[in-house]
Amino acid sequence: MSSPPLLSVRDLRVGFATEEGVVQAVDGISFDLRPGEVLAIVGESGSGKSVTAQSIIGLTRANNARIEGSVRLDGEDLLSASDTDMRRLRGERVAMVFQDPMTSFNPVYRIGDQVVEAIRAHRSEVSKAEGKRRVVELFEAVGIPNAEGRVDDYPHEFSGGMRQRAMIAMALALEPEVLIADEPTTALDVTIQAQILDLLEQLNRERNLATILITHDLGVVAEVADRVLVMYAGKVVEEGTLDEIFYDPQHPYTWGLLGSLTRIDRPRPHRLPQIAGSPPSLLDLPEGCPFRPRCPHEFSKCPQYPGLEARLPDAPDHRDRCWLTPEEKKAKRLVEGQIGLESPREARQA
């Protein structure tokens, strides 16, 4: 992991002016991504993970958006790039796969034609017939059976899983360096989810793709990610390698996410654990740690805003935003012998 990062995001801040005030959807995110690496960004709805991803390729540019910080691809700054440069880069160098394959294709055009359109947007010299041959190859590469016969189908003639494969084929059409997958499996059946994840992992390995995987599902993360970024209310609350996050999580929010996973290797709890309450409004954040109102372990230091720091002596890249000492964390994160977040009632009794 000593190669220079391909994609480097520093202190990215994205705010949207609304009638009620500025919504700071992303508040100071930094990360590096190297070729062949899978970075997972995890968090609840509204935590800013999708906005982060879309801001990288300039899809959040709008009159009411304020985007600050820096995003560098191979050293080239993307936030200050012109709209035309960003257009050339989208699909060509950074491609994106979206959550819902049902609605992400235009229903009135043939799927093959929509992929050809993506190719010809960047390579106008490619003829339509040539483009179509290329699409058949791509469809075969992503495992669409009878690719030759399916390219002329309309989106509604594809199943959800096949559509997501076609979506991935479209993203790969121009051999991008970075692939951003925004909840690529959320709208799919569990069996199909596994297939799509396998496909993403295989492509990541074969093509040395740098991948950003956005999800709310730690089960998905466990399958493919190298590094994990846990986001809450527009900020990173914990980051580390996959093992660090799963076996030595430092932030109570991460404990909550891990605790709410259903696992087949453990006895089933009578109730699925959940994190009490809901994420705060970005217009009305609590003072200090944004997770404070939902955290059963809140104490006197929490009204101060914690920095994202490495708090373990032997893991300099494992950072989190929680004031508890590592020893306290080790004790408090165990609920009935497993990692989890106590419900507020249990915490009060204790």
Place this chain on the structure above:
Amino acid sequence: MTRFIVRRFLAMVAVLFAVSVIVFVVFMVLPKQNPAQSLAGKNATPILVKNIEKEWGFDDPLPQQYLTMMKKVFTGELIQYEPRIPVDDQVKEGIPATFSLSIGAALIWLFFGLLLGYLSAIRAGGWLDRILTGVSIAGISIPVFLLGPVLIYLFANQLEILPNGRYVPFGEDPWEWFRHLILPWVTLAVLSIGFYSRVLRSNMLDVMNEDYVRTARAKGLSERQVMTRHVLRNSLIPVVTLFGLDFGATIAGTAILTEAIFDLEGVGNYAAEAVLKFELPPIMGVALYGAFFVVFLNALVDIAYAYLDPRVRLGESASE
């Protein structure tokens, strides 16, 4: 697709049959008055009424009466009795004026309606959008019977650059045909321009939020390609439905007011006069004529719809 078209046209024939039955029931069966008396007109002689009774077979059973009526409609024997003028001649005579007016106005409203709607949508919230919104609302709000006379007053009476009415057949003098129709076209089109631009604008703003538009941007299409190929293309689908209905309605009746204001001897004018004098044969004839165009254009719309939106082509994959 062929199957779809055939099915659609069979359905159209069924609807026309139903319409003709309704016309028959409404005009011949329901009224208490002797239908022969109504057909003959207000000042008919008893002999004429007797003759019509025999000619139409009002003593026959109802299905037979219906067949007699339909035979008359199809063979051009539907006749206005006082004075004796075949109805289909009158309708045919009015068709060039009505079609010139309706088709011309439709092209104008479609072109400008879509243009203004598109510009409004891609500049939504900006000053251009606000100006166009004002213009559209004004266009929707001005009634034809006000706009027509105002245009005549301005362009015909004051500026004297355009004629104030009357229809000149295209075959006689194309340039005069065109000049005489400018004001009627504008009068008839203004309301729809406003309406269509509003409809297209709101459709486009809806479509812009669709996931596939984000996909189109993410794959690197230019903003213009995104707008025309994805946003505009999908926003036009509902507009096509609207246009089919509106255009059918215009040919079948909405054009009446404009025809009257500009003294165009069209079908609408003919129908209006027949209604005022309560001449039953022309009313029946025009009702069937109107029904035919509305139903026919609806069938065309459905076919266009299936072409524009592949999801509509029901049963196609099952049959091929």
